[in-house]
């Protein structure tokens with residue numbers, strides 16, 4: 762099992778953030794619980810984060826956010842999960858033999874909303890690291906980065922589980938469309954409480 766903690770950064774998660782995702786504040790606590798669970802149970806976790814430069818192309822699509830080095834780019838739960846941590850830079854290259862190890866936290870930076878724009882992560886995917894792996898996805902935004910994660914992992918043959926009370930979307934219409942799309946793809950849906958019970962019993 763691998764947790765995908767998508768873009769849970771100050772600029773998206775906190776109402777005063779540069780690109781606040783409506784409703785994100787109400788899932789903060791749940792996301793914190795999942796990250797604590799990962800630490801307690803040694804679940805490999807990939808936390809993605811936008812790490813932009815002021816002139817990144819993504820700012821033609823979205824307002825400026827998560828400028829690397831600014832407070833808004835920091836992860837909301839910067840200290841979680843309590844696991845051995847690896848930082849993967851936005852410019853990291855695909856690495857032969859790379860793998861996702863249990864009990865390890867990978868913080869993967871990116872300059873485009875699709876996490877697989879990070880070549881280290883794309884390389885792992887191409888090498889089959891996520892094939893048949895149960896991937897549990899939460900974070901923001903349902904209709905953009907979470908969706909890119911779902912589509913990218915589905916194409917890689919992963920088994921997907923969305924934590925429905927630990928996600929939030931930018932706009933209701935596109936968020937509902939994304940959720941319908943996930944269901945049509947056969948993506949599993951769970952709640953944080955169900956997952957915590959399952960991993961704790």
Ligand SMILES: [Zn+2]
Pocket residue numbers: 811812813819826827872873874
């Ligand atoms: Zn971004």
